[in-house]
Amino acid sequence: MQSSEARFDADGDAVMQNVQQPVFGFVQAPRLTDWSQDAVVSWKKRWEQYVSIVRQRCTESGERLEVALRPVKTCVDPELLEVLCLYELRKAVDEVTSKELVTLIDAKLGSVKNAQDDIDARVLKYYKDFATLIKENGLTTILGVADGGYVDRMKLRCTVLIDNLEPKMLRDDVRRHVKYDCREARRNDFTLFGIIKEKARQVELVQEG
DSSP states (O other): OOOOOOEEOTTSOEEOOOOOOOTTOOOOOOOBOOOSHHHHHHHHHHHHHHHHHHHHHHHHHOOOHHHHSOOGGGGBOHHHHHHIIIIISOSOGGGOOHHHHHHHHHHHHHSOOSHHHHHHHHHHHHHHHHHHHHHHTTOHHHHSOSSTTHHHHHHHHHHHHHHTOSSHHHHHHHHHHHHHTOGGGGTOHHHHHHHHHHHHHHHHHHHHO
């Protein structure tokens, strides 16, 4: 083993030494915490770097790459994972595979970055922040998406989601639409999710005009 003790020249400057790097150093998989286009692009680049490092390690060790790599599903922030599964894939978290998430991420990367993409990401973040707030305050049995007391809980959940929308124009538009055009959204937050995205896009167009 080579000594790790630093050496200095006559002027007191450190002398760079070649240090043998360990072959099996710890490699941390990148974590996806945000669904904005920029965040997903950044994560994808870091993920590809991670895969490249692990592939090299597998070449030297004989490990199987699919075994050495962390599943993509475990690299997504839990709250973000929940809303992606529920509202983008329309499936329970336990039913979603890493392959489905990779497909969703690639579709996101294949879309053109525009104002609509930013709006969709903000709406998803709104649901993600709502899920985080519920868990941090122990409100899962009142506002969560578990099975028990589903109907009453969904009504309250949808009411809270609508009442806290910003800006006021968006809140009023969603409230009006739910009251007169889609009463189902009062108790179905999946339907409400689509309405919020649609109305948010309309509000954005009005503000741009």
